[in-house]
Amino acid sequence: MTLGQNKLDKILNLAVLAKKKDVRSLLGLLNYYRHFIPNFAALTYPFSDLLVKGSPEKVQWSTRCDDSLREIQRLLSSSPILVIPYMRKHFIVRSDASDRGIGAVLLQEKGGILMPCRYAGRKLNRKEVRYSAVEREALALVFGVTKFQRFLTFKHFTLQSDHKPLSYLKSGAPKNVRLMRWALALQEFSFDIVHIPGSDNVHADALSRLC
Incomplete structure (x- = not known):
């Protein structure tokens, strides 16, 4: 494939x-x-x-x-590196942000190993590079959900990030208007936010840094 x-x-x-x-x-x-x-x-x-x-x-x-x-x-670009998304299985979205780009990867478990189904990444524009670290990480998370929306709509999925403060996007009160706007945009989706170590986030991290 x-x-x-x-x-x-x-x-x-x-x-x-x-x-x-x-x-x-x-x-x-x-x-x-x-x-x-x-x-x-x-x-x-x-x-x-x-x-x-x-x-x-x-x-x-x-x-x-x-x-x-x-x-x-x-x-x-060939199997088994990229797997075909299986709509009946659970999806995981990992995201990351650097000082110049954002990246995300759509993952599913296959044979006990998380395998990528899709990659996405882009450069930050001149306004976005001035965002705080937490704002860039939140932007990456929203970017990933938006990019993979056709796989995630009407399904419960997991968002994974190595930036722990992002957990308040679902359970707490965002610190500013920009973060509040993104939190509201995510309300139409059903998901859990899980913090992971940075060492586990190599997919999205590399995509964000290589933009």
């Missing part, structure tokens, strides 16, 4: 990475899928070489890096 490029959003649109922090974000995402990617170490070593201690923060993207990225993108 292969999904169209528009379903893979940022992952299939990644091209040249310019900085070490971008390469680290990419490797963090790929490491989660290492058991599903044949020859993982061989495919990712060009990226690891860019992170050698003492090398400049601005990386020299090579043809080897480009070839590896293209092969990994092909693998990430």
